[in-house]
Amino acid sequence: xxxxxxxxxxxxxxxxxxxxxxxxxxxxxxxxxxxxxxxxxxxxxxxxxxxxxxxxxxxxxxxxxxxxxxxxxxxxxxxxxxxxxxxxxxxxxxxxxxxxxxxxxxxxxxxxxxxxxxxxxxxxxxxxxxxxxxxxxxxxxxxxxxxxxxxxxxxxxxxxxxxxxxxxxxxxxxxxxxxxxxxxxxxxxxxxxxxxxxxxxxxxxxxxxxxxxxxxxxxxxxxxxxxxxxxxxxxxxxxxxxxxxxxxxxxxxxxxxxxxxxxxxxxxxxxxxxxxxxxxxxxxxxxxxxxxxxxxxxxxxxxxxxxxxxxx
Numbered sequence: 001x002x003x004x005x006x007x008x009x010x011x012x013x014x015x016x017x018x019x020x021x022x023x024x025x026x027x028x029x030x031x032x033x034x035x036x037x038x039x040x041x042x043x044x045x046x047x048x049x050x051x052x053x054x055x056x057x058x059x060x061x062x063x064x065x066x067x068x069x070x071x072x073x074x075x076x077x078x079x080x081x082x083x084x085x086x087x088x089x090x091x092x093x094x095x096x097x098x099x100x101x102x103x104x105x106x107x108x109x110x111x112x113x114x115x116x117x118x119x120x121x122x123x124x125x126x127x128x129x130x131x132x133x134x135x136x137x138x139x140x141x142x143x144x145x146x147x148x149x150x151x152x153x154x155x156x157x158x159x160x161x162x163x164x165x166x167x168x169x170x171x172x173x174x175x176x177x178x179x180x181x182x183x184x185x186x187x188x189x190x191x192x193x194x195x196x197x198x199x200x201x202x203x204x205x206x207x208x209x210x211x212x213x214x215x216x217x218x219x220x221x222x223x224x225x226x227x228x229x230x231x232x233x234x235x236x237x238x239x240x241x242x243x244x245x246x247x248x249x250x251x252x253x254x255x256x257x258x259x260x261x262x263x264x265x266x267x268x269x270x271x272x273x274x275x276x277x278x279x280x281x282x283x284x285x286x287x288x289x290x291x292x293x294x295x296x297x298x299x300x301x302x303x304x305x306x307x308x309x310x311x312x
Contacts, residue, residue, distance in 0.1 A: 010082060012046040013075035015039050016054060016064075020072050021147065023061040076146045077284065083149075084286020096293045097126030103148030105136050107207060107231055108277065111250035113152070116301045123297065137204040143280065150281035150291055152298075154206040157280050163288055165295045166278040166311035168302045172210070172246040175238045175256075175263045182244075183264045194219035197243035199234050202227040210275060211246050220244075231255075238263050248275060249307040276311065 018028040019039070029039040047054050054068035064072060086098065104113060113131055120127055134142055139151050140159075157164060174188050182192055198220045200211040208227075215222040223243050228234040232255070234245045239262035247256075252265055279295050281287065295312065302308045 008046055008049050010079065012042050013079060015042050016046060016068070016072055016075060017079070017146065019043060019055065019062060020064050020068070021145070023063065025062060028062075080146065080282060080285045084284075096120075096124040096290060096297065098290070099128040099130060100290070100294065101130045101132065101147070101149045103132050103134050103139050103142055103151040103153075105139060105153055105205075106133050107201070107205065107248065108152060108154070108250070109133055111248075111254040112277075112298075112301075115304065116298055119301045120297060127294075135204065136206055140280075143282065149285065149287065150279050150294075152277070152279055155276040155278045155280075157278075159280075161283055162280055163283045163291075164278055164280050165292060166276060167295060167298050168311055169274040169276050169309040171249045171274045171307055171309075172207075172268065173249065173252055174266045174268050175235060175245050175247045176266065177238055177241045177244075178262065178264055180241075180244075180264070182266065185266065188266045188268050190218045193244070196220045197223050199223050199226060199228060199237050199243045199245040201231075201234065202229060207246075207248070207275065210273070214246070214273060235263055246273070250305065253305065253307070274309070278312070 015028065015032060018031050019025065022028045022031060025040055026036050029036040032039060043055060050067075050071065052067040052071070053065055054071055056063045056065055056068075102113075109131065110133070117129060117131075120129060132148065134148075136153070139148070139153055140157065142148050143151050143162075144159075152167075155164065155166060174182075174193075176183050182188060182196075185192065193214070198211060198215050200208050200222060202208065212222055214220065226237055226242065228237065228245075231247060231251045235247065235255070237243065238245050246268070247265070255261075256263065256265060279291060279298070281291050299310055299312065302310060
């Protein structure tokens, strides 16, 4: 016979997950909008209902026990399924609405999402889009952990439990210091980069692999002396004549085009150099229809940028 336990609530599960994420009772309570004593009581009530110790209590960061981690994993699945029901009801009743937590990388979100948010404010006033930037190495893990409902990222992303939809391809252009001999040319090709020093983001960024492949093909030298952590940092290093780099079109449009700047931009025609951008979410969330609708809205925004090639 099934084991009978006292009722447990979605609220208690949500509090346990907040505690797992923050590793701190006060911060978990703040993230849930309740007092610390209330959160502590609810977590203790959950432990009593299950007859398990879920939380290691003591000095330092709060950690879940082995039992706590297993309960949290199943709680996340339950909350995902519950949110899927809510998202589906919102979608069926009013189209795109509700609250969506979107994770994005620092090399993409700041240059695309402000335009998306502006459009959604007009077309989907019932939608609340909570945007959180994260390092590329953290985006996928945080998606699996439930920190994000979906992520805007460079593709491909693999995973049997994930769903993906492509949005657009974003070309990369060469950034050169002012006065560099190659600025005399309108377009650059493979032969032009041979022997040049190329600056790139750190290996944890998806753009690193793209740039490393170009260096291998063209005979350019990938710099090991400096690995940037932002596109702005790369541009500044180029301005200091430390090498060349590749910058994505949305960054160029936002930060360089039409302004007096410290670098010059040239198209690269050595090959069709671009990154593919899309949305990724957990299939089990049940929110696929809402996220496909959001993807369609994002493609609508992308149409305003002629340098982007729509996909999907």
